[in-house]
Amino acid sequence: xxxxxYELNMGPQxxxxxxxxxxxLELDGEIVVKATPIIGxxxxxxxxxxxxxxxxxxIPFTDRMDYLAAMGNNLGISQxxxxxxxxxxxxxAEYIRVIMAELSRIASHMICIGSLVMDIGGVTGFTFxxxxxxxxxxxxxxxxxxxxxxxxxxxxxxxxxxPEGWVDACWKFVNNFDKVMETYNNLIVGNxxxxxxxxxxxxxxxxxxxxxxxTGAVLRASGVDYDVRKAxxxxxxxxxxxxxxxxxxxxxxDRFMLxxxxxxxxxxxxxxxxxxxxxxxxxxxxPKVIKPPAGEVYHRVENAKGEIGxxxxxxxxxxxxxxxxxRAAMVNLQLLDELCHGNKLGDVVAILGTLDPVLGEVxx
Amino acid sequence: xxGIGLLKGMFVTIQEFFRxxxxxxxxxxxxxxxxxxxxxxxxxxTSKCISCGICMNSCPNGSIKLTSVRDENNKRHLSTYVHDSxxxxxxxxxxxxxxxxxxxxxxxxxxxxxSREDLIFDCIDLAKKRGYDVPEVKxxxxxGEKG
Numbered sequence: 077x078x079x080x081x082y083e084l085n086m087g088p089q090x091x092x093x094x095x096x097x098x099x100x101l102e103l104d105g106e107i108v109v110k111a112t113p114i115i116g117x118x119x120x121x122x123x124x125x126x127x128x129x130x131x132x133x134x135i136p137f138t139d140r141m142d143y144l145a146a147m148g149n150n151l152g153i154s155q156x157x158x159x160x161x162x163x164x165x166x167x168x169a170e171y172i173r174v175i176m177a178e179l180s181r182i183a184s185h186m187i188c189i190g191s192l193v194m195d196i197g198g199v200t201g202f203t204f205x206x207x208x209x210x211x212x213x214x215x216x217x218x219x220x221x222x223x224x225x226x227x228x229x230x231x232x233x234x235x236x237x238x239p240e241g242w243v244d245a246c247w248k249f250v251n252n253f254d255k256v257m258e259t260y261n262n263l264i265v266g267n268x269x270x271x272x273x274x275x276x277x278x279x280x281x282x283x284x285x286x287x288x289x290x291t292g293a294v295l296r297a298s299g300v301d302y303d304v305r306k307a308x309x310x311x312x313x314x315x316x317x318x319x320x321x322x323x324x325x326x327x328x329x330d331r332f333m334l335x336x337x338x339x340x341x342x343x344x345x346x347x348x349x350x351x352x353x354x355x356x357x358x359x360x361x362x363p364k365v366i367k368p369p370a371g372e373v374y375h376r377v378e379n380a381k382g383e384i385g386x387x388x389x390x391x392x393x394x395x396x397x398x399x400x401x402x403r404a405a406m407v408n409l410q411l412l413d414e415l416c417h418g419n420k421l422g423d424v425v426a427i428l429g430t431l432d433p434v435l436g437e438v439x440x
Numbered sequence: 441x442x443g444i445g446l447l448k449g450m451f452v453t454i455q456e457f458f459r460x461x462x463x464x465x466x467x468x469x470x471x472x473x474x475x476x477x478x479x480x481x482x483x484x485x486t487s488k489c490i491s492c493g494i495c496m497n498s499c500p501n502g503s504i505k506l507t508s509v510r511d512e513n514n515k516r517h518l519s520t521y522v523h524d525s526x527x528x529x530x531x532x533x534x535x536x537x538x539x540x541x542x543x544x545x546x547x548x549x550x551x552x553x554x555s556r557e558d559l560i561f562d563c564i565d566l567a568k569k570r571g572y573d574v575p576e577v578k579x580x581x582x583x584g585e586k587g
Contacts, residue, residue, distance in 0.1 A: 129500050132498075132533065133498070133500035133533065134500075135531075136500055136529045136531035136533070137500070139531075200449075200453055207462055210462070217473065217474055217476075217477065218474050218476065219476070220476060220532075221474070221476035221477045221478040221532065222477075222478055222530065225529065225530065225531070227529075227531040227532060227533070235532065235536065236476070239474075239475075239476065259452055262448045262449060262451070262452045263448075263449045263452045263453070264449075266444075266445035266448050266449065267445045267446060267449050268442055268443065268445045268446060269446070271445075
């Protein structure tokens, strides 16, 4: 029988594409031959916009990149500008930054897990994740007055000190986290359908992951021990005791489970940070008009999706000459074709879910 | 054995059935947003404002537009103050940068309107209407210079 390949358009309004990603699928029956991600539907030209803003004004735009873990973006750009200026951040601010970045990571992973489970048919798991994420968003709201677009971590520290009762609320959340994980284990991880859908599908070898510059959980699931927090510690991350969880096979299941392990490690870091957090100022003495000396800097941090790096070039004026972001989600998404090849159409959503792209960051 | 995991999951959901609901009855009961919540438009205390224009310059998106006029003693007086909340990023930079702390959020939770113009607020007018401050504003001159 003579057959022929056909093209199928998935997205950009498809609910499982995590935003406005369009995938052009070339199919042989139900088997994917080629998957081409077509990006740019959410492109706002943030890099160019930021070149026309002052250094401080660029921070709110980073909130709109990876909007599920915006604290990490704030941290990255703030530390890049601090590196350029040579500012030392007060101790308390450093601890607050770590707590916020880790809470942000947990919130982002909850969305990753929840949406992945929903994409493969279990809507109940999603509602549980969203419910627990709400507690983190509430903590953020109390601290900085916004639930998603924080603009909280600033050049020289954080914008405001933690309000009264915030630390207790945070302790309550982290102490209750074991129960949350138990619920997830019983509801999501133990579910045979989820296991069957994810195990041994889309195996990514360590060599290919490195060759494709994957970072974050996608890289570590393939067994590569690389975490910027350990490999190139920034801020005060060298003071905390935590493990970098690794996967063995690099299949969908490993990438999925790694997010659970990372959430546990993040809670470990938050607990240590809450214990050690000193009193004191939260903002260094930074001039009102920031004019870094001419030069360039590249600073990278480990965000929820992977390594996010900021390349900022200063020409000595109030505005950056060049402002570039290395977005982890964008780089990880390039693996889509390789992982989808030879798998069934139904697995495309699962693969996309484990790659965890956020289109705000992909398109930038 | 296959199926045990599914039963365990169902047990979790059945337990949830007997817990207190976490959903908020939003339109009937307004959520408690906390005192740091950033939302609504700008609450302007017109008598305190020195028309320095720092809020306008600190805004990343140009959502604040103000004009002022100088009197015979060369002192600035506010003549217009417009906040385009449709452009606003709610980043708080304007409020933090105000040297006399005369602006704050009105903290509304949601806006709705039929056109984009409905999202543009004349903050002096709003302050008058809602009584945020007793305004002392001179009439708009022909050549209203920029702050």
